[in-house]
Amino acid sequence: DGGITQSPKYLFRKEGQNVTLSCEQNLNHDAMYWYRQDPGQGLRLIYYSQIVNDFQKGDIAEGYSVSREKKESFPLTVTSAQKNPTAFYLCASSIVPLGTEAFFGQGTRLTVV
Amino acid sequence: AQSVTQLDSQVPVFEEAPVELRCNYSSSVSVYLFWYVQYPNQGLQLLLKYLSGSTLVKGINGFEAEFNKSQTSFHLRKPSVHISDTAEYFCAVGPLIKAAGNKLTFGGGTRVLVKP
Numbered sequence: 426d427g428g429i430t431q432s433p434k435y436l437f438r439k440e441g442q443n444v445t446l447s448c449e450q451n452l453n454h455d456a457m458y459w460y461r462q463d464p465g466q467g468l469r470l471i472y473y474s475q476i477v478n479d480f481q482k483g484d485i486a487e488g489y490s491v492s493r494e495k496k497e498s499f500p501l502t503v504t505s506a507q508k509n510p511t512a513f514y515l516c517a518s519s520i521v522p523l524g525t526e527a528f529f530g531q532g533t534r535l536t537v538v
Numbered sequence: 539a540q541s542v543t544q545l546d547s548q549v550p551v552f553e554e555a556p557v558e559l560r561c562n563y564s565s566s567v568s569v570y571l572f573w574y575v576q577y578p579n580q581g582l583q584l585l586l587k588y589l590s591g592s593t594l595v596k597g598i599n600g601f602e603a604e605f606n607k608s609q610t611s612f613h614l615r616k617p618s619v620h621i622s623d624t625a626e627y628f629c630a631v632g633p634l635i636k637a638a639g640n641k642l643t644f645g646g647g648t649r650v651l652v653k654p
Contacts, residue, residue: 429581458641465547467628467644468582483641515581524570524589524634527642529581 427452431516431530437538446501446533448516455521457499462513511537540565540631544645551619552653559614559648561629568634571612576626624652
């Protein structure tokens with residue numbers, strides 16, 4: 426079945442640690458996105474990539490980093506510079522033409538302990 | 539830049555009653571619009587989308603939405619809700635300009651609680 430796989434589903438991080446969230450898609454989509462979801466704030470864009478080896482900052486990129494070495498994969502690293510990392514993180518992908526919908530993974534819930 | 543306002547953060551509704559979720563947006567360019575649904579601890583699932591053409595859009599699970607350009611609104615409706623419609627609903631807009639890619643701006647979400 427085609428889709429987007431995020432792992433792990435739950436992740437606990439100690440303060441000061443970097444953690445990497447995995448996102449893999451087998452939909453052959455060129456574009457991939459990372460969103461952060463906090464209660465009452467909807468989804469906010471962290472980073473997006475429209476092609477391999479290229480990515481752009483979204484609205485809240487500070488404290489995060491990404492890579493896009495393969496079309497299928499778009500991992501997100503939450504660094505120790507992110508002051509409030511506890512949130513639900515959603516990865517999405519789409520084809521590039523405008524107006525096409527994004528398909529979402531099941532999310533990773535990150536908690537700082 | 540775009541912004542999306544979902545006017546109700548929570549909407550309680552009785553089973554088999556109608557429901558309307560309100561979404562207003564602002565944008566300096568033409569947009570395309572979506573409604574997504576999110577069940578607890580899951581990702582988002584597309585309900586419907588508007589790109590062009592008829593302003594009344596029908597989606598999955600009996601939902602429909604109407605695009606009103608003059609009022610910059612895209613309200614979601616369902617004539618009769620079920621318990622299984624309990625979820626959070628998100629309105630999203632994307633600018634119809636190539637340079638922006640498919641970046642979406644989301645509203646804050648409306649939590650629908652269907653009561654028996």
